[in-house]
Amino acid sequence: MHLILFIIFAALCLTGAVNLLFQKQPINSALSLIVVMTSLAVLYLLLGAEFLAAAQVIVYAGAIMVLFTFVVMLLNAGREERTLGSRAYRTVGFPAVAAILAVIATSFIKLQGFGSARIDDHITSTADLSAVLFTKLLLPFEVTSVLILVAILGSVALARKGDAEGREPK
Amino acid sequence: MTILQFFLWSVLKVIVVTVVLLLAVAYTVLLERKLVGRIQNRWGPNRVGPFGLLQPLVDGAKSFLKEDIIPTAVYRPLYLLAPIIALSCALISIGVVPFGDPGITGPGNFHFFQIADVNIGLLVILGITSIGVYGIALAGWSSNNKYSLLGSLRSSAQLVSYExxxxxSLVGVVLRSGSLNLDTIVATQSTHGALSWNLFGGFQFIAFFIYLMAAFAETNRAPFDLPEAESELTAGYHTEYSSMKFAMFFMAEYANMITVGCVATLLFLGGWTSPFGNLLPTPDNIVIRSLLPMFWFVFKVFGFLCLYVWVRGTLPRFRYDQLMNYGWRWLMPLAILNIVGTSLWLAYR
Incomplete structure (x- = not known):
């Protein structure tokens, strides 16, 4: 049962990802990304990470992608223009992609000790997850939060027009 | 219980709950029209059937039979997909809501009063609600109409802000019960009737107030119904929709209202537990014992729906900047303060 679900949603995830690249309408690409995010959430759920799955749907599919579609709708972005691509890209691009894939594949095959994930009925409860997050991993967790805060402040500073009183620049 | 039996029982539950929910949606529309009518000193629908009780069925038939117009300039795939997303998301989230006492089970520990008992039920509801935005957003964009687009832009911004x-606002409740499972959250409020509800005994009335405001905004209801403000945007995101597609948006809105009522009942009003606690004796008869919790649940949700209609009939619409200010500058800081307060109290106790 788990395997069937895994195959279905992994296939959906990959189809969404490929579709994202080949669609010409920006809004269709954004919607494909939502499909990828939600299928990933189901895959997390199959691995027993229920909180992660819910967070994936709420944060990525529900909030971040809404902003994506919001911007696409606001700018009313039209169809992408597509060039045939230069010869240099074709001659360098395909070997480069093949090389990167080869490196990743060999490192995955070589490196067996990076832990394993099994698809079974085991579920990591939210309490267990937060216990680890707020004891063992407290420092990285808090540092990440500060990092996000800095990013927010930076974007506000960049987006802000004018001086401290809100006057327009002359 | 074999897999086949489990499957058949689950399908049966899904069918029963969906039919009841759709009927409830239809009659919530009637309830709203009747109550708003009385608030405005008129009768409301009273011609079809006794007290207008058949009005929702006639409305439904009318929606089915009307001509379905698809304007030529719309972006068809998304235009057709949008009402389906809106309605299905509105209907799915009822699947994790427990309606009755989970202590009464069938063979093989089978839950009668809940379609799926999920550990993270609360998060599932929040997740599905957040996906539901796409129905409205895509409807407005694909209609290729300026009013629709403005409506859906407003709605996306409003939903992201108030979510x-x-x-x-729900974190305080989760802190108090220590679980995201809806059954557990109800069980922690069941000891002394209304006194141990999160709203009263749990001192979560600030959270309840915030939840109420945010829920009105989330379901696009007055006084936060800016995405469909008639005086400014014709009908907002569903301007270009007609017939059954329009009805699907309409049904989604009312189904969302019912879900929000269910969540408020579960989280703040003790779910299916009796408000009198142990003052009333527990009935011996198994039928009464399983129906009584459902009665209390439905009663509380009904009260919540009446509150919804009352607010709609009383308050004028916000202005857009007021809406954003209110959400970001008042509700969110207040919610954070409530979390800090609740955590401190729980740590001190």
């Missing part, structure tokens, strides 16, 4: 306050 934050909504989520934060």
């Amino acid at each position: 934050l306050a909504l989520g934060l």
Whole structure:
């Protein structure tokens, strides 16, 4: 049962990802990304990470992608223009992609000790997850939060027009 | 219980709950029209059937039979997909809501009063609600109409802003019960009737107030119904929709209202537990014992729906900047303060 679900949603995830690249309408690409995010959430759920799955749907599919579609709708972005691509890209691009894939594949095959994930009925409860997050991993967790805060402040500073009183620049 | 039996029982539950929910949606529309009518000193629908009780069925038939117009300039795939997303998301989230006492089970520990008992039930509801935005957003964009687009832009911005306050307002309740499972959250409020509800005994009335405001905004209801403000945007995101597609948006809105009522009941009003606690004796008869919790649940949700209609009939619409200010500058800080307060109290106790 788990395997069937895994195959279905992994296939959906990959189809969404490929579709994202080949669609010409920006809004269709954004919607494909939502499909990828939600299928990933189901895959997390199959691995027993229920909180992660819910967070994936709420944060990525529900909030971040809404902003994506919001911007696409606001700018009313039209169809992408597509060039045939230069010869240099074709001659360098395909070997480069093949090389990167080869490196990743060999490192995955070589490196067996990076832990394993099994698809079974085991579920990591939210309490267990937060216990680890707020004891063992407290420092990285808090540092990440500060990092996000800095990013927010930076974007506000960049987006802000004018001086401290809100006057327009002359 | 074999897999086949489990499957058949589950399908049966899904069918029964969906039919009841759709009927409830239809009659919530009637309830709203009747109550708003009385608030405005008129009768409301009273011609079809006794007291207008058959009005929802006639409305439904009318929606089915009307001509379905698809304007030529729309972006067809998304135009057709949008009402389906809106309605299905509105209907799915009822699947994790427990309606009755989970202590009464069938063979093989089978839950009668809940379609799926999920560990993270609360998060599932929040997740599905956040996906539901796409129905409205895509409807407005694909209609290729300026009013629709403005409506859906407003709605996306409003939903993203108020979802934050909504989520934060529920954290206090989750802290108190220590679980995201809806059954457990109800069980922690069941000891002394209304006194141990999160709203009263749990001192979560600030959270309840924030939840109420945010929920009104989330379901696009007055006084936060800016995405469909008739005086400014014709009908907002569903301007270009007709016939059954329009009805699907309409049904989604009312189904969302019912879900929000269910969540408020579960989280703040003790779910299916009796408000009198142990003052009333527990009935011996198994039928009464399983129906009584459902009665209390439905009663509380009904009260919540009446509150919804009352607010709609009383308050004028917000202005857009007021809406954003209110959400970000008042509700969100208040929700954070509530979390800090609740945590301190729980740590001190």
